[in-house]
Amino acid sequence: MTQMLKAQYSERGPVPQAVIQAVPFERPVLQPGQALVAVLAAPINPSDVLMLTGQYGQLPPLPAVGGSEGVGRVVELGPDTQGPSMGQTVLLPVGIGTWATHVVAPAARLVPLPNEADPRQLAMLTVNPPTASLLLSDFADLQPGDWVIQNGANSGVGSYVVQLAKLRGLKTINLVRRESAVAGVLAQGGDVVLVDGEGLSERVKAATGGAAIKLGIDAVGGQATMRMAAALAESATIVNYGALSGEPCIVTPRELVFRDVTLKGFWLARWFRVTPQAEQFKLLGELAGLIAAGKLHTPIQAGYEVAQIQEAVAAAAAGERQGKILITPTHG
Structure with missing residues (x-):
C-alpha cells in the first residue's frame, strides 16, 4: 500500500x-x-x-x-x-x-x-448538487417553462442549477462577472447568459420578453443582490447562499416594501442537520443516479x-x- x-x-x-x-x-x-x-x-x-x-x-x-x-x-x-x-x-x-x-x-x-x-x-455529490436542487425546489413554486435567474452562474453550484433546471423544464438567466465566462455557461446549457452590471433589469426583460421571474438565486451579495431584485417579478423570492463579493446583501425598500420581494438564506449544513437521514439519502440517491447516467456533470x-x-x-x-x-x- x-x-x-x-x-x-x-x-x-x-x-x-x-x-x-x-x-x-x-x-x-x-x-x-x-x-x-x-x-x-x-x-x-x-x-x-x-x-x-x-x-x-x-x-x-x-x-x-x-x-x-x-x-x-x-x-x-x-x-x-x-x-x-x-x-x-x-x-x-x-x-x-x-x-x-x-x-x-x-x-x-x-x-x-x-x-x-x-x-x-x-x-x-454531497455539496453542490443538493444545494442546486434545493435552491430550485424549496423557495418558489416553479412550473415547466418558468424562468429562474442566478448569479455566480459559472460556479460549481451554478453549473448544477443550469443542468437541473433544464431537466425540470425550467429556463435560466445566468449572470457572470466577466465576458470570458459566458461561453462556458452557454455550453452547460444556460438559456441566457449576461455579464452582471448596470442596466441589468432592462437587459433581462429584453432577453426574456418581459417574463415574470419568481426566483432569484444569489451567490454574490452586495449590489448584485439589489440588481437581481430589480429584475424579479412582484412577490418573488431571492435566496442567498454565498457572499462572493464579501459584502452583505443589499435590497432596497422599493423591492422589499413596494414590490413584496422576499430575501431568504440557505445553508446546506443546516439542511443536513435538520433533515431526516432517509430524506437526505433519497435526494443524494436521485442525484447520484443522474451523475452515473451522465445527466449531471x-x-x-x-x-x-x-x-x-x-x-x-x-x-x-x-x-x-x-x-x-x-x-x-x-x-x-
Whole structure:
C-alpha cells in the first residue's frame, strides 16, 4: 500500500495554501463499526478555502484535515462490522476530512455508489448538487417553462442549477462577472447568459420578453443582490447562499416594501442537520443516479495528489479557473 498522507492544518490565515501541508500517518487499527476507505477523489470547494482562512460560518477544531466531501473505495472493515463490501465505491460522510489518501469512517454512514460511474464526478455529490436542487425546489413554486435567474452562474453550484433546471423544464438567466465566462455557461446549457452590471433589469426583460421571474438565486451579495431584485417579478423570492463579493446583501425598500420581494438564506449544513437521514439519502440517491447516467456533470480543471495540497489549494483559490480542482490520490 502506498504511503498514507493527510492534508492537515493547525492554524488559519489569509493565504489558505500557506497554512496546510501533507503529513504522513500510520495505517490505523480499526475498531468495531469502522471502515478504512481509500479516497478516490475529493473536491476543493470555496467553503473549504474559507475554513483555511477562518471566514466560514462553521469552523472545525484545530488541528484539522481539509476536505468536506469526496468518494472512496472500501479496503477494510473493522472486526464484527457490517458495511459495504470490499472494493465498493462509497460516498464519504460530510466533514470527515477528505483531503487524504485514506480515511477511517463509520461503516454505517458510508453510502454505496455506482462502481461504474466516474468517481471524480461522484466526489462532488454531497455539496453542490443538493444545494442546486434545493435552491430550485424549496423557495418558489416553479412550473415547466418558468424562468429562474442566478448569479455566480459559472460556479460549481451554478453549473448544477443550469443542468437541473433544464431537466425540470425550467429556463435560466445566468449572470457572470466577466465576458470570458459566458461561453462556458452557454455550453452547460444556460438559456441566457449576461455579464452582471448596470442596466441589468432592462437587459433581462429584453432577453426574456418581459417574463415574470419568481426566483432569484444569489451567490454574490452586495449590489448584485439589489440588481437581481430589480429584475424579479412582484412577490418573488431571492435566496442567498454565498457572499462572493464579501459584502452583505443589499435590497432596497422599493423591492422589499413596494414590490413584496422576499430575501431568504440557505445553508446546506443546516439542511443536513435538520433533515431526516432517509430524506437526505433519497435526494443524494436521485442525484447520484443522474451523475452515473451522465445527466449531471461539472467541468474539472485538474486533479492533484495529497502531497501537492498547497499547489492545489492555490489553484482552487485563484479567480480564473475553467473547472473544479480535485484531490485525486493515486493508489498502487
